[in-house]
Amino acid sequence: MTQDTIKAPGRPQDDELTEKILCETVRVLQESGYAGLRIEQVAAAIGCGKTTIYRRWPTKAELTAAAITFHVKLGEIPDTGSLVEDLIELAWQNAENHVPKPWAKAAPHALWAVLVVPEVREIFGQGFLADRRTMWLFALQRGIEQKQLSVGADLNAIIDLIAGFATQRTLILNVAMRKSDFKPIVEALVANPPLQADAEL
Template structure:
């Protein structure tokens, strides 16, 4: 179940959608406010009144483009929850991989953009995985000691790597193999004694 609330007017959302599309096509350095204004049939002044800089426009566009929030699945099965999270994350990453690649060049100069990227592609999916693990621990399906950052990072981290840095984008089979052959095997074994 997805929830999504935009804070922008329809016209502002249009500017942001144009910005994302042009960012994907031309990269951050090739994106201009002039091109956004021309494509949206507006003036630069109108855009600059709302977003005083290109960096603020790109940040708003990225946040708007990735604002759909995924609610935790709560299916009653850890495997089903992880598969649903993996499929959702593949959809999100597939839709936004070129945007993320384009924005990565600006992250070192724009900490707010870096934080937005981290929230959308690291923090949110990690919370979903952690929630699924807490549910599984509450049911007695896994030991609560397995709910650690590294485990929660594994599914979204690997899938994002495949989208951004590999020439092999993940598929539903990738998600299934990662869940069945790596995560569930590791999570359902008793952790070693300390």
């Protein structure tokens, strides 16, 4: 799922209405969580009918996953020539997605908390999160090809450790991060990466 796939086809005003629906959904999720999200209230807030929303997203979970996807940026795969710098850039893209948008009145914690809902997590995981992981894997594989990372490194573990560091700091501890905070973590993981089980001696 990408920014292009969350917009309903049709006239420009349809795209504008889609954006309004998603913005209002994000606002409600941040203030009231998944349990407090009511399709009829979203429709009433922006002045459309419930069927207008259901035509775009048949279920509450699909609307929620689309709203989170709308809230974040997929980013691009950096190519600095340095695996360490590429991973730092990817990590910073993740961290920036945890920062609340100017029009959001609440902190992002409540929005990301909806991923504990299995059906939302599955939809979002198969879309945005899968796309992001593909970007990480591409950068890491390129690093192996360029001999900047050991063959046999556990690429998924590296991704999870870096992403988990940002999640812990921003969403759990609510600590403001700097891009430079990732440097020692990334350097250590590239220099001495965790290995796949079948690659261990």
